[in-house]
């Protein structure tokens with residue numbers, strides 16, 4: 279576990295204008311990048327956070343789109359500056375989420391998805407207790423290895439390392455709010471979509487969006503009160 283990021287600004291505000299924060303983790307090769315890409319295509323209201331990493335760029339990866347690729351010195355400098363809301367070291371490389379872009383997106387009201395490991399997910403949960411966390415599991419370890427090989431991006435040594443780490447990542451499944459099995463791709467994608475949709479339909483979010491409608495029917499609902507009545511509602 280890395281030390282907590284140096285910056286310690288308060289957790290996010292839960293105002294109506296603030297976007298929802300989704301965190302997706304999975305062992306390497308489980309299919310999270312493919313699933314998330316398909317989810318984003320389906321759901322333009324969802325933005326993807328672009329992490330910083332010291333890892334070498336894979337063929338087909340675009341700097342600034344898949345990752346911001348930086349060297350170790352730059353990454354350490356960003357840690358020292360408190361630029362990361364979370365960061366972790368995975369497979370001898372460092373990965374981190376910049377706080378400024380995360381806050382900018384959420385403050386603009388857009389929903390944001392982070393594709394990060396369990397160490398980062400823990401740090402995010404501490405800072406944003408309301409974050410929705412989703413863990414993706416492969417159907418089996420054999421399928422996981424097959425997918426890593428099928429991706430054709432990593433050497434045997436790298437695949438061996440990722441398989442060795444897979445159990446470690448998998449052991450954190452119970453720290454997440456949702457569990458999705460990525461056996462059949464379309465089914466897993468449907469599950470992810472359903473989670474996003476259900477979270478958007480939760481009463482506190484809807485109360486913010488549907489304030490005028492509810493007020494017109496009920497004749498006055500203080501907007502600063504969750505649900506417009508004392509005590510909020512179940513599920514807050």
Ligand SMILES: Nc1nc2c(ncn2[C@@H]2O[C@H](COP(=O)(O)OP(=O)(O)O)[C@@H](O)[C@H]2O)c(=O)[nH]1
Pocket residue numbers: 303304305306307311329330333364365366368373374375393394395396397398399
């Ligand atoms: N904590 C943290 N983990 C990240 C971040 N970006 C990527 N990761 C995780 O780092 C691990 C390795 O990612 P990557 O090198 O792209 O390999 P892949 O998962 O096999 O595609 C995965 O578990 C990612 O979820 C980040 O910003 N923070």
Ligand SMILES: Nc1ncnc2c1ncn2[C@@H]1O[C@H](COP(=O)(O)OP(=O)(O)O)[C@@H](O)[C@H]1O
Pocket residue numbers: 304305306307308309310311312313425426428429460461462463464
């Ligand atoms: N449900 C699935 N069935 C078969 N192959 C899959 C499935 N989901 C993803 N894959 C493939 O597995 C490989 C690893 O997926 P990827 O999205 O890169 O995983 P991760 O981001 O978790 O490392 C890719 O070649 C991808 O096309």
